[in-house]
Amino acid sequence: MVECTECGATLAMNEDTEVGELITCGDCGADLEVTGMTPPMVQLAPQEEEDWGE
Numbered sequence: 439m440v441e442c443t444e445c446g447a448t449l450a451m452n453e454d455t456e457v458g459e460l461i462t463c464g465d466c467g468a469d470l471e472v473t474g475m476t477p478p479m480v481q482l483a484p485q486e487e488e489d490w491g492e
């Protein structure tokens with residue numbers, strides 16, 4: 439279990455979750471990158487700026 443850095447909600451992490459994976463907070467929808475497993479830690483994933491040239 440790990441806390442969302444945005445809203446503080448408790449997120450479940452699977453046993454097979456790996457560092458570098460992205461998980462989405464079910465409460466606020468934030469994308470969080472797993473930065474550690476022992477202890478579990480996450481940080482807000484950088485928003486990808488995709489320019490589709492519209």
Ligand SMILES: [Zn+2]
Pocket residue numbers: 442443444445446447463464465466467468
């Ligand atoms: Zn959240």
